[in-house]
Amino acid sequence: MTPLRLLILAILFYIGWRMLRRSLSNNSQQSVPPEPPPEEDPQDVLVEDPVCHVLIPKHQALRLRQDGKTYYFCSERCCDQFAEQSQQGEQ
Ligand SMILES: [Zn+2]
Structure with a gap:
């Protein structure tokens, strides 16, 4: 293989690589970027x-944390009742 042929081969390789890169970048532009999942407002979460x-x-x-879980209550009354029930369950 002569040096000239080698040079032509290198140029062809370079052009091919550039075309490949361009087509890849076009593809990435056409594809719709994935939308981030809508962040839930913690204040709107119902428990x-x-x-x-x-x-x-x-x-x-x-809130009441018990056994690594967090429980949510509408009132102190429910919270107390739950605490009593769980204490009775342990005995
Ligand atoms: Zn309640």
Whole structure:
């Protein structure tokens, strides 16, 4: 193989590589970028009271952490009742 042929081959290779890159970049422009999942506003999340099974907005609910879980209550009364029930269950 002569040096001239080698040069032509290198140029062809370079052109081919550039075309490939251009087509790849075109493809990426045509594809719609994935939309980020809509972030839930934590204030709009409804949580269920395990005692009276009422749905309460999370920011209004009373929280009780127990056994690594967080429970949400509509009122202190439900919270106390739940705590009593779980204590009775342990005994
Ligand atoms: Zn309740």
